[in-house]
Amino acid sequence: MTEQNKLSQPLTLRSPQKLAGSGQFYRGALALSLTGILSGSPALAQEEEPIMLDTMSIEDRTLDTNPYAEPGAPYKARVSGDKRRVKELAETPQTITVLTQTAIKDSGKSDLRDVLAAQPGISLGTGENGNAFGDRYVIRGHEARSDVFVDGLRDPGMTTRESFAVEQIEITKGPSSTFAGRGSTGGAVNSITKQASTEYNFSKVEAGVGTDAYRRLTLDSNIKLSEDLALRANVLSAYEEVPDREPAERERNGIALSSAWQATDKLDLVADYYFLEASDLPDLGSYIDSSSGKPVRDIPVYSQSEDFLDSEVETFTLRAGYQLADNLRLENATRYGSTDNGYVVTGTRGTTLSTHQGWQEVEYLANQTNLYWDTELGGKAHQWVFSAEYTRHDVVNGVYDYTANGTPNCGTSYCIADDDGNYYSDLHNLMQRSISKGDADSDYNIDTWSLALMDTITLDDQWSVFLGLRLDSFDYHNVVTSGGTASEWDYSDELWNGHVGVVYQISPVANVYLSYSTSANINGGESDVGGSCGYGGLCGEVSTLGQSQPERTENIELGSKWNLLDDKLLATLAVFQMTKDDVMEGADYTTTGTLNTGKNRVDGVEVSLVGNLTEQLSVYFGASVMNAEVLESYNDGVNMTSDRSGNPVLTSDARGKTLANFADKSAYLQLRYQLSSAFAFGVSANYSSPVYTGQPDSAANEDLGVPSYTVYDLFASYAFSDKLTTRLNLGNVTDKDYYLTAYRSGAFTYLGDRRNAQLSLTYEF
Template identity: 50%
Template structure:
């Protein structure tokens, strides 16, 4: 038998195929020799045999009694090692990487958006922050001075910076997160505490990592070059050492100037290893390591200028980052997993993770100010600089055990999951001691130099801007020592009530002990020592009705709660999720509670290759800890807000040649109750009422494909989380962040079955746009300017 005409990695389908005629009694058995298992040919054959896009005609009986087998056509885009993707539709995930979702995503009564590895690669985005910002219903928040800078997400209007998970285990700490070792990213919309535990008021993000497998062997190398000194090199290799042992390694080096904002820059170095030992068909033992070193010179972008109603981002702002600025994230985690199948109906999984991360930054902000420096009027408006600094050291251990038991009761088959989880998260926060000299201007009515201004009275940029503040930086001692120890138990069940009706239920109890110590960083004197224990019940109910073989409608209800002081990075700043204290003790505050009700429908179209979804939802968050006048009034749980909306989604193959991933979310947020009565009726901060995105790919020929992406966010307003966007005495929102629409393009060409080149152009029209704003408007995260990159992918 010959394999040279088989399109293993995207070669053009055979233009003609000679029928193979076999006797009717002839039985065909395909056996792959062990030596072939470790070759790219074996990978191509196994993939071709599994994906529906490989078209095998139905056997046709010939008059002579022979069977005619028609030609085999392999479509390029189906070659994808992601085990969770829909075969033949790499933009569509068929399964969740979290095994607790026992049904295909199209049958799961929850809104879960999944970004597959192929979709992420086509988009050109690599940092998780950029990947998520392109998704509807998600916005970004800034490092609000006391809060550590790093990835901060807001899902359906609710903070989710501590609700990021990796392979189902919480990934604590404010760090920079990368995608080089990610198989797919799953975004659960709506409260998710029956799965994830405390927090998850608006949803959760779960990154599913690349795992070793004994099923196939490959090595992929990727090299990218582009504008703004862009360089990125990755290696992904899976080596099958024996029938029972496999190793997988991923490596990353990347660096670039922030587009059009040099000398601000980003650098990423990463290593990820996964080892699989599979002594028999029932037992898997997996050991993983993940390490990342992210080193940035951060650019805090622009800032708001002018007065309402003409307050808007400043234009043509020079790069004011100082030479000494930095944003560094170092992450190391080790995870051990055991999966054992006692019998087909009883399975056990256990995962244990040890992790450590360090996040530190000194960054420069800017704001419009008036200065008394000499000019014809004696006063002029300029921009002065400020310092933002902090560090965070995180150590954690987590253990999660799940028992899967399929049992028929009352004539109905139940899929039970019993879970136990323990986690111990310890976080120390502090600041850097930064001394700045070189003041060059006077603000307010002072008479001596007291500030750093980046423009002269004539409007020109001052010389030596990148060293204007002449910083001297030294790491200071910790000021907050936070710890949360949680023990959890959960039970879930999925049961088919009939051929059309399926029910899901989940219940979880978390008991958490939170402790917080604070100290004076100058004297080392202890200023606070708080500890308390609280328990929380959360649940999730879902009901699905399959009214067509390929379509269903579902309704779901879910709750989430978060303990007092559930955020690790803000100490006693309760308005940002820190610990509420009263009379020198942890306050007797109730947990914040979130409830979500959602009605949705899912359609599995194009032979299962396209998933269309729609949902209407309402999230109500009560007992919100606003952070207003606790010492004088004791208003521990004074806030309440609501978000309601509708969301549409599409993922998969729209036609034989057109693939897509798209979504639209239309929402409305409102503060319903507040200690400050003027907050009632206001919108939430960094909340976009409307957001949409689409990524489309068209396979013009078997070798050439191209596509584009667009993302849109409506206007939003900066302010404090949960309480309300900032507003002035007239009730007008004072920190507006403009809406934006950004377009990207990409194209790829397969040179041969091993080699492929891809071109990405981001922000095609060089749009100035802003992702999020600081509460005072003193900085706005600026989206990347137009940039282009070329990536060469080679598979050995």
């Protein structure tokens, strides 16, 4: 490997290295450059004086210690935080969208759901009784609620996720089962957390206040205890009322601790602890008028005073890395975690109130071992990754018992308006429920053993190839109780998936690539639904279980990446076609013909431009134009076709329709202008085309949906000194009334936040 390639490798705070070496494993060069940037190293300034002066000014004013970002371009990530991706992002043959810590802070968004909802190619799904409320994402038209990862390990369960301990968020578009394992049909989300480092000492406290009783306090402190040992702590306390929707409210409290210890010259250890408690009084927004097919506007808040949406996450992670040789490194990560999620929330069906409720307890264990080997075979440079993983997910879903004690105001029900459309007073105390935790209705676990082999081959100065192959062998066990009767499923299978990517460097700054990847998901594999039909859950008769096949997806992507302006600006273009086959359909999988009868396709174009347009102007832009089509579907009594094996399959007029919860056009633009060394300001705009209701992997009901929207935000920051800065965020400055997504029946629609403002002060010491 050339000396230049050595220097291009990223510093990882998870395994700080002190030895000099090659490839993936020795990253001290960037560590020295970062330290030099922060301290104004004379040696480095002599070698690259013009660049370092520019880099130093931007780093000072952003207070950003993200080791994965491009120095001097705080919106641009240079490398992935997942070390299995051995090439820089500009050389990786796949669409990977990365939001750095600076870009997230400038956006004014903190919950992961809000951050992702603004990204092109991503829409939101809703919860309900059989599909727990919590963060739920749809990437390129397909469910991704179980395709969420933290530092490369799956983060199961329907919970609320926050960004206070996140260094950057990486969104992989298209199937990536070689890395992610089962699922990842439309893509996957991987949050890279802030880790302890022996490279520097700092402490930052940020306090914010704003409209709607907003208050937020965070602490980020990294302490270098010795040359070999460091500790880092991130603390969060936040509260706000939902803008213009009082008494709906959101509260977040969390802590993330990390320690890094270079035990010997060859052995390094990292231990992490994470805790987050989220408590909401939810607002399910409006509902869709069946006559117009559009949401009812200006609806008051009808949440009941006893409503709640509470989630709690606690995880412990231990990582160990051992340098076996200059070009050979072994790493192991073990994580134990648990999540609790419970909710009783109120929706509307027309003007009649409805109750949605449930609880979920998740306990999980993951152990992942990766062996990295850089070598030369046949005269070609190979970067091998050998991976073995074991995961165990134990999930218990249940219900709440509740009784409505209030006096019904419309027959035997509760309504928010009378026959003349006049809203009742005291809407928040109509039902007056008494609530207690009820019995479990689903108790299941999934044990998975995985083996993966990946190799990145540098053929010459222009050509490189990525090859990946993965086997996931799982045992699925589920006991579902309904009406006092328990049904038990046992199901085992193996999933094989692969990934091939070829990159051709057409110039020193530009390349084109062609990629083919697959994914597979077991029926019933979504970890939040158990035996709930129609949302990824396995149900029906035990006798039909063996007839079901994994749902399989393949993706073909042709793209180009341009690393411009001295690597400060990355432009990407990708054209893709993603086909999902053997889709389980319907709410009754026991009906003849409904096993693995669905097929759909999403094709489209995605572009992005991220980094510095000039020394003063930073940009984060992405846009996606897609088309989704149901190719095959089951419905009684209409037409006949056959599957790949020649078996008859009934189809319906669902064929040719778009998918539910799918925005075919979406875009996000964020601009930041550094007017002076102290003052910066910016604007962001988020656009989404209409989204129609329905259940995942099914044809949308184009008679019910939410309209398109464009929302504008503003932000500005001022540095009083190197240590003290302030930032102002104005969200939804035009006070747009807009809707993010809708429940499949249209009974409720999520409202986007109305106009809001926050002012924060950051002090570094």
